[in-house]
Amino acid sequence: MIVVEMAQNSTGIDLERVRESVERSGKSCRVVSGREASYIVASDGTDTSGVSALPGVRKVNAVSCCYPLASRAVRPGSRPVEIAPGVVLGEGDPVVMAGPCAVESRDQLLETALAVRKAGARILRGGAFKPRSHPYAFQGLGSEGIALLKEARKASGLPVITEVMSPEEAEWVAPHVDILQVGARNMQNFSLLKVLGRLDRPVLLKRGMAATVEEWLQAAEYILAGGNDRVILCERGIRSFDQNTRNTLDLGVIPLLKSLTHLPVVADPSHATGRRDLVLPMSLAAIAAGADGLLVEVHCDPGAALCDGPQSLDPEEFSRLMTAAKRIMEAVREEGTPWERMLAR
Amino acid sequence: MIVVEMAQNSTGIDLERVRESVERSGKSCRVVSGREASYIVASDGTDTSGVSALPGVRKVNAVSCCYPLASRAVRPGSRPVEIAPGVVLGEGDPVVMAGPCAVESRDQLLETALAVRKAGARILRGGAFKPRSHPYAFQGLGSEGIALLKEARKASGLPVITEVMSPEEAEWVAPHVDILQVGARNMQNFSLLKVLGRLDRPVLLKRGMAATVEEWLQAAEYILAGGNDRVILCERGIRSFDQNTRNTLDLGVIPLLKSLTHLPVVADPSHATGRRDLVLPMSLAAIAAGADGLLVEVHCDPGAALCDGPQSLDPEEFSRLMTAAKRIMEAVREEGTPWERMLAR
Amino acid sequence: MIVVEMAQNSTGIDLERVRESVERSGKSCRVVSGREASYIVASDGTDTSGVSALPGVRKVNAVSCCYPLASRAVRPGSRPVEIAPGVVLGEGDPVVMAGPCAVESRDQLLETALAVRKAGARILRGGAFKPRSHPYAFQGLGSEGIALLKEARKASGLPVITEVMSPEEAEWVAPHVDILQVGARNMQNFSLLKVLGRLDRPVLLKRGMAATVEEWLQAAEYILAGGNDRVILCERGIRSFDQNTRNTLDLGVIPLLKSLTHLPVVADPSHATGRRDLVLPMSLAAIAAGADGLLVEVHCDPGAALCDGPQSLDPEEFSRLMTAAKRIMEAVREEGTPWERMLAR
Amino acid sequence: MIVVEMAQNSTGIDLERVRESVERSGKSCRVVSGREASYIVASDGTDTSGVSALPGVRKVNAVSCCYPLASRAVRPGSRPVEIAPGVVLGEGDPVVMAGPCAVESRDQLLETALAVRKAGARILRGGAFKPRSHPYAFQGLGSEGIALLKEARKASGLPVITEVMSPEEAEWVAPHVDILQVGARNMQNFSLLKVLGRLDRPVLLKRGMAATVEEWLQAAEYILAGGNDRVILCERGIRSFDQNTRNTLDLGVIPLLKSLTHLPVVADPSHATGRRDLVLPMSLAAIAAGADGLLVEVHCDPGAALCDGPQSLDPEEFSRLMTAAKRIMEAVREEGTPWERMLAR
Secondary structure: OEEEEEOOOOOHHHHHHHHHHHHHOOOOEEEEEOOOOEEEEEOOOOOOOOHHHOOOEEEEEEOOOOOHHHEOOOOOOOOOEEEEOOEEEOOOOOEEEEEOOEOOOHHHHHHHHHHHHHHOOOEEEOEOOOOOOOOOOOOOOOHHHHHHHHHHHHHHOOOEEEEOOOHHHHHHHHHHOOEEEEOHHHOOOHHHHHHHHHOOOOEEEEOOOOOOHHHHHHHHHHHHHOOOOOEEEEEOOEOOOOOOOOOEOOOOHHHHHHHHEOOOEEEOHHHHHOOHHHHHHHHHHHHHHOOOEEEEEEOOOHHHOOOOHHHOEOHHHHHHHHHHHHHHHHHHHOOOOHHHHHHOO | OEEEEEOOOOOHHHHHHHHHHHHHOOOOEEEEEOOOOEEEEEOOOOOOOOOOOOOOEEEEEEOOOOOHHHEOOOOOOOOOEEEEOOEEEOOOOOEEEEEOOEOOOHHHHHHHHHHHHHHOOOEEEOEOOOOOOOOOOOOOOOHHHHHHHHHHHHHHOOOEEEEOOOHHHHHHHHHHOOEEEEOHHHOOOHHHHHHHHHOOOOEEEEOOOOOOHHHHHHHHHHHHHOOOOOEEEEEOOEOOOOOOOOOEOOOOHHHHHHHHEOOOEEEOHHHHHOOHHHHHHHHHHHHHHOOOEEEEEEOOOHHHOOOOHHHOEOHHHHHHHHHHHHHHHHHHHOOOOHHHHHHOO | OEEEEEOOOOOHHHHHHHHHHHHHOOOOEEEEEOOOOEEEEEOOOOOOOOHHHOOOEEEEEEOOOOOHHHEOOOOOOOOOEEEEOOEEEOOOOOEEEEEOOEOOOHHHHHHHHHHHHHHOOOEEEOEOOOOOOOOOOOOOOOHHHHHHHHHHHHHHOOOEEEEOOOHHHHHHHHHHOOEEEEOHHHOOOHHHHHHHHHOOOOEEEEOOOOOOHHHHHHHHHHHHHOOOOOEEEEEOOEOOOOOOOOOEOOOOHHHHHHHHEOOOEEEOHHHHHOOHHHHHHHHHHHHHOOOOEEEEEEOOOHHHOOOOHHHOEOHHHHHHHHHHHHHHHHHHHOOOOHHHHHHOO | OEEEEEOOOOOHHHHHHHHHHHHHOOOOEEEEEOOOOEEEEEOOOOOOOOOOOOOOEEEEEEOOOOOHHHEOOOOOOOOOEEEEOOEEEOOOOOEEEEEOOEOOOHHHHHHHHHHHHHHOOOEEEOEOOOOOOOOOOOOOOOHHHHHHHHHHHHHHOOOEEEEOOOHHHHHHHHHHOOEEEEOHHHOOOHHHHHHHHHOOOOEEEEOOOOOOHHHHHHHHHHHHHOOOOOEEEEEOOEOOOOOOOOOEOOOOHHHHHHHHEOOOEEEOHHHHHOOHHHHHHHHHHHHHHOOOEEEEEEOOOHHHOOOOHHHOEOHHHHHHHHHHHHHHHHHHHOOOOHHHHHHOO
8 A cells, every 4th residue: 555644744735735646646545634644545556656746745655564554664663642641551661451341330430440540550441331242131331331430530530441332332432431442342343443533532442352463453444544543452362262261362462563563552361361360470471572551350349240250350369460560560671672672683 | 041922912011011020020121022922031030930820921931042032942943034025034945145245336236136136046135335354445335335236126126135334324224125234243243233123124144253153143132132033144154274265164053053043044155265166165065054045246247346356256157056056955955954854863 | 396297107217317317406306106106206496407308207397385296286187096996085976984983892883884884885984093082081992993893894895994093003904994094183193194105005184173274285295205195185174163063164175175186085074063963964065065975973872882972873864864965966966076167167 | 080099108009909999890990100109090980988998098089170190189289390400390480491493413403502501591402303294394303313412412411302203203212302392283192192101201292283271181191191290281372363473372371271280381482473573572471471481492593494494583582582581580480470379369
């Protein structure tokens, strides 16, 4: 594909001129106006001979992948995503997001929120709209859950992340939370991704259960191509033949993604393993592999959880996890992230 | 789960009385009012001691699966789905649906429609809204494609099937076509499934690339639980480690599903293999395995197709497929479907 | 790779001359002396400019795959494998091999052998050496089982197939049976394959549970490269994420293999499904897909079987399967095999 | 299963008496005489009422798994495996095994051996018999390779590990090396495992590409049941749908295995990823997950390697890996291994 990057001080007229020039060569193209930069993306074979010289053009890239805006080829290096003042994914120590699978009640959410903050979590997670395998299972508190998340955000001072499942939900929920989460089952729900591309909210995009790295980055590209450049990738386990764990945490994708994309990558050891006793070791492993963050399920009373109890930590376990995680973070921090050291050869 | 089936002549008052009785035992329940029957679905542990004796109650079932309305346990036997007069899935010979992957133009669609009808197809397929892996690929003609499908239906006399990807699209498209298709990527797009449950249109639900049979049936249950009982399952290949074919057609699920559910099951050998030369043998195999129908990509000029050309048959190849398919249908027809013969022991 | 095929009337001296010529170009090569033809296989980059003109040379092929002797590129068309007079795989109607998973006793084997012959099986299967997942399970009758197989062969007139698991077993068993079977777990047991290449016995090579088509053909190449050109491939199900069936029968490989290799391909619906009720439909599907044969587990009393009882048919069920299978065979026979028709375009 | 553990000071007569008692109840059983303890393993349903009271009996266990000798249920805690004086797997810091994929020459092996020792490796790896996908690839130096490994052991002072592929090879190689390796393709080569059970050498058993944890432990049980209790498990990546990496390193099995078995568990990040740039981060992740060791491919000149060059580190890269690995080891060491901390709740 051909990607024309506009200079930061380029004007709308510059952009229009580039678009016209590209279209004159008989190819359609797409204008992406992001917060930091604007791009024109055109298909291979586009004649761009005159484009570089046009006013406002910073660079013309030809890339072989189908996720140009997500790629390091077009946008080199890491690009941290800021969630709230001082809470940045992809820069400095990994950021831990923690909280219950589902928002169940005011007490449950607030107690858990304060506990995870105390232990060192920087972002509060909690599901209000729950994607459940069958229609008779608890589907979440819905809008009431969103109201409780806002209350918990205020009480704890932690920014919040919650899942949305449809274009309509995304638009409605966006103003109320800090990160919109796309679940594994919706990774290729393109109608949803298109809407998220138009919203001004960071998006955490979970990997589909059987999604290749290319498919995942192309799904992210849907959001980026809409103009929303704050996408966080989340590895949450792939489906394999072995059913001892709920899924198989594929940590190899963390350094692999780092070589392909500038987007931050976090890991969800809770859904990946489905077993409380594996959450701590897999959290440490994810950090050692270079993850920019973790998404951990914590419940003030896991035995009473309405969903995913067996994989939820109680506050004490989470606190133990954070202590161990910090030690690994220190070990990693001393020399830069692992993949950078290796690639540096 | 507990499923209370109401008699056909039961009244709304009967239904209310059952609901109240179930809720008195402290459990929530769900009322499903279908075209042919109504049900109250309640969770395990519900006290149903007095329910059987209530007026209008036909039967009280306790089932262990999470897809009661899709199961043979609650609704024994096969339940054919009628698409148009004389076009019935799940009864008589398998029904072949054929047509282009994407609607590209009036000429392309009409020429293909007439060709597949001539060869023996009973339903016309064609995509107007296309789920594409990356945002820069052809996304379909949209509403213009729907208009062309209506025209092709009129010209060919064939009912039409097309894919929808969001709740909004589903509602808008439903009145214009005969079957709404849910693609593999959206099998667990629960927001979409819920809307489809409220619509009065047959739904063809493709299996997700890494979906187990239980997950697939539970996804179908979302539609059934909304009151829409015309669901057709479509095996289109699962994702495996071998990349010689686009996916791996899992024909074993056809007889397996027949033992679990009353819903018709069809196969899509085009997406499953991704290779033109494998479509014919896999079509024959699907019929021999007991499929109620096929979904086959045919294009009047595969070399010029905007998507999925390599797996599309031209009209002559499709005609050859139909000739061979009819021979296998005859062989199967003579003794009843394979699974019934085997289960009959 | 470079494959030099010698003419049928070429001499040992001709062969030596070719070898020397190839080695002079600085590359090592391998001489394969088969029953029907001899080959010299050399790596890419070998200078073969003078080779075609040497006496006894029939043809010099350059192929891109790593299984030249198994490929249609070097040996076009199908190459039937004769097991016994009139019992040929890869020519005419599919051949059904049937019998118990394990040889358990004289009575069990003889009763089953006579029953499967009566129903139309052409080859008797029975395991004497059993590969079992754990060491405490029944490991087969060993040499006593081989003796019983010989007796059953005499009594029934059916040639026999049995599994071998080590080089030593292969050498010892070869003279006593008609086909040596390599199980899925040993598909890449290269020490075993090398010995089988030196033996004068047909080999049925099952696909490994997670083997790609290339790996499978390369495993077959080990046997062919040893000079044994009678190899039969057997698809027996791959491992997937869905555990409703023991494995996932990948019927798409049947027509796929037909386009790549001249070797016969059979299917084992018993191990693939692990469920008696799925064996019949999957048998029919395999034949419709173009299989050259079936491998079916039949036990005179499945409930008492020492292994794989749940997937074994009783003689009556097997007889029903054969009746249905013959009908599909007829339907397929009328126009040539499916893949040939499709490729004929 | 029933497992009778004999006291350390029990006699052969005691053992015989237990065996007779078990067999009187009509069940067969297996006597396992290990270096440290002896066991009688019998199937479920064995009457053991009188056994506990017999002389020399330490304990009678009933276990539900099919790998009793490998399980923590029968043999609680971790059981370190000593390879050489001071080189112990499963105790203290993880042990790194490093060296070339294949032994290629005296110079190559010695140079690499000295380099990995200098960087901190404790065991030298090197293949003399290579399992290659096709018969025309370099198959290893064979016995010459074993001679070079002995020389390198002497020169470097490092114990050596090498792969064996057949019963015959195993018997021949055992006296010359310190650990016998079973490759992924041979994990269920039961003839090989049985011979390894009779040999007095530690065995490193790699996980098969599509093996479940149960199948892996049952394969280990074949060796343990032969009396050889020094088995090390090695996770080397499973086969998944994503081909960006050679395999998918399944680190979740490390803490999972720790809860099921007393055997040490190591990871092979080289084969798992197939990419040099991913070896370092995956090594760190494996250690953080609680691995007892690593198996890393190092070549003095990766570009010239006869096999697996793209995944081999050069000595400098390996040295960098060891520096980083030690930092993670320290972080892990301070609080006990991760899984123990988690299970301690």
